[in-house]
Amino acid sequence: MKARWLLGATLAVSPLTAQAQTYDERPAKLVPPSEGFNYERRIVEIPMRDGVKLHTVILLPKRAHDAGILMTRTPYNADGMTGKGGNNADLATSLTGYDNATDVIVDGGYIRVVQDVRGKYGSQGIAMMNPPLHDTALNPTHTDDSTDTYDTIDWLVKHLPESNRKVGILGISYDGFLSLMPLINPHPALVVAVPENPMVDGWRGDDWFHNGAFRVGIDYIWEQIATRDNSSPYARTTYDEYDAVMRAGSTGALATAHGLDQIGFWRKIAAHPAYDSFWQAQAMDQVLSRQPLKVPVMLVHGLWDQEDIYGATAVYRALKPKDTAGNMVYLTMGPWYHGQQIDDGKALGDIQWDQDTAKWWRRQVLGPFLAHYLKGTPMDVAPVTAFQSGTNQWQRLPSWSAQPAMTKLYLQPGDAVGFAPAAGLAQTADYVSDPAHPVTNVPRPVRPVSYEDNHWKAWLVGDQRIVSSRPDVLTFTGPVLTQPVTIAGQPVVHLTAATSGTDSDWVVKLIDVYPDQVPSDPKMGGYQLAVGMDIFRGRYREGLDHAVALKPGVPLAYSWALPQANHVFLPGHRIMVQVQSSWFPLYDRNPQSFVPNIFYAKPADYVKATQQVMVSGPDQSYIALPIVP
Structure with missing residues (x-):
């Protein structure tokens, strides 16, 4: 009887229990207040041609009328980039996220649109990193970022009566890539594009490889692809990235340990270590070179971009020949780290520019450029706006495509460099490269990528004295200059070297050495500023698309371009060149014995190698400098 009574009692109170479980004092759907806001925030799920809906945030200035639309497409969270979660009554306060040149957007009165790409954050669909063109072997789906942009613009101009039906697109890095894709088949309403520091060619010199050497950025790959909302952080086991990568051995072993x-x-990356059709087919400069030029574009390049230093100028070279009228393709080259043009631009690391270069560019170049196409106002923007470091001045130039006559800067015996070849018989400068003790790209401890300080964002201008006295780094120094030496273009390395191994990496740096004393800034005394430096994986010397073992002890010729430079070596300074065979842990270690795929090198494959660089004789090494009067 007791058990039966309890059952009845339970049944008697069940309606109250059910009511308690459904009672909630929160609103079913929160409507944030907008009292006093100077803009309206709209959230739209825009349908694409295949039915997939993409999460889109639209910010309309109050009383917007006949306004241009300025959009960004991103994998980096459209809600977060547009102030969701904060009480941002002011549009300028709301636009504090990545890609927002806030002063230009607000002062221009533009309708701001930010959209999550497929498979990221609020958008439906599958996720692909930099999706290649649709209906191809690399992307068998029927959509890509070009079609998605087209469909988005089509919806915007039909559903935003506050607009003038003119759309511009801009974005940095991955979002720069997303600003290039619409140029393939642009919507008629797309009137201007500003790809900034875009990801263009992941093998030649942007995010994934540099001339075949892999950049150990697997944490980014994990965080971007593992989950829709980047909610699964990359698991770190050390404070010093040097320790983590060294202990793993190969990058393949590191990736496996971290679940990649x-x-x-x-x-795909691990299966394509060479510059084969996989990489060539999706290199955006090559893709766009085969398309007609329909939309005015300004490419933005950072002279010390630590992430995507290859792409912007590569696309410029591809598009400029199509600009027969001379008013469709523009280029900016600023003294910036990756994306610094929307940040404070007074300095880069320890290097002071005597002005806020980023603010000047936004006000004098970006703002007028966008206003010209989105609002019809006149502009006075040069085809090329380039900052010249050394003199620290902006230049207005007609083009950047014409490379000046090249002048040879020779590596010479006695750790010297000069503009005359060395006399006498062939000589070498030698060092031993040991994968067990690689040369670092920054001082240890090597911390993870972060924009919190200069450790990552300004490492390309870091003082190269951190390695110049190492026995496995060759350092060649010229005399004190009595006249300025001006370069404008890409220095090209011509290195002749032998190795006792069967594979090798070569790193060459072109450096401006400051005077021993700089009274106005004492810490700059003797500073070694890298004007340009890059790496080349030796196995690709006979062709970037296939690996070939090196012949031990045989001097072989290697040639590759350093990043674009626009610099003056001033009187009182000296020119320096450094040569080394590792750049760790930014780039994976070359085992220095030939293996089919370095991603899967075994511990026994990593061996010491004696490196010999030719510094005199008929095969003397040199850098071809684009010297201008």
Whole structure:
């Protein structure tokens, strides 16, 4: 009887229990207040041609009328980039996220649109890293970022009566890539594009490789692809990235330990270490070179971009020949780290520019450029706006495509450099490269990528004295200059070297050495500023698309371009060149014995090698400098 009574009692109170479980004092759907806001925030799920809906945030200035639309497409969270979660009554306060040149957007009165790409954050669909063109072997789906942009613009101009039906697109890095894709088949309403520091060619010199050497950025791959909302952080086990990568051995072993074998894009990278059709088919400069030029574009390049230093100028070279009228393709080259043009631009690391270069560019170049196409106002923007370091001045130039006559800067015996070849018989400068003790790209401890300080964002201008006295780094120094030496273009390395191994990496740096004393800034005394430096993986000397073992002890010729430079070596300074065979842990270690795929090198494959660089004789090494009067 007791059990039966309890059952009845339970049944008697069940309606109250059910009511308690459904009672909630929160609103079913919160409507944030907008009292006093100077803009309206709209959230729209815009349908694409295949039915997938993309999460889109639209910010309309109050009383907007006949306004241009300025959009960004991103994998980096459209809600977060537009102030969601904060009480941002002011549009300028709301636009504090990545890609927002806030002063230009607000002062221009533009309708701001930010959209999550497929498979990221609020958008539906599958996720792909930099999706290649649709209906191809690399992307068998029927959509890509070009079609998605087209469909988005089509919706915007039909559903935003506050607009003038003119759309511009801009974005930095991945979002710069997303600003290039619409140029393939642009919507008629797309009137201007500003790709900034865009990801263009992941093998030649942007995010994934530099001339075949892999950049150990697997944490980014994990965080971007593992989850829709980047909610699974990359698991770190050390404070010093040097320790983590060294202990793993190969990059393949590191990736496996961190779960990247689950990631489709990582499996593609590991299967394509050479510059084969996989990379060539999706290099955006090559893709766009085959398309007609229909939309005015300004490419933005950072002279010390630590992430995507290759792409912007590569696209410029591809598009400029199509600009027969001379008013469609523009270029900016600023003294910036990756994306610094929307930040404070007074300095880069320890290097002071005597002005806020980023603010000047936004006000004098970006703002007028966008207003010209989105609002019809006149502009006075040069085809090329380039900052000249050394003199620290902006230049207005007609083009950047014409490379000046090249002048040879020779590596010479006695750790010297000069503009005359060395006399006498062939000589070498030698060092031993040991993968067990690689040369670092920054001083240890090497911390993870972060924009919190200069450790990552300004490492390309870091003082190269951190390695110049190492026995496995060759340092060649010229005399004190009595006249300025001006370069404008890409220095090209012509290195002749032998190795006792069967594979090798070569790193060459072109450096401006400051005077021993700089009274106005004492810490700059003797500073070694890298004007341009890059790496080349030796196995690709006979062709970037296939690896060939090196012949031990045989001097072989290697040639590759350093990043674009626009610099003056001033009187009282000296020119320096450094040569080394590792750049760790930014780039994976070359085992220095030939293996089919370096991602899967075994511990026994990593061996010491004696490196010999030719510094005299008929095969003397040199850098071809684009010297201008």
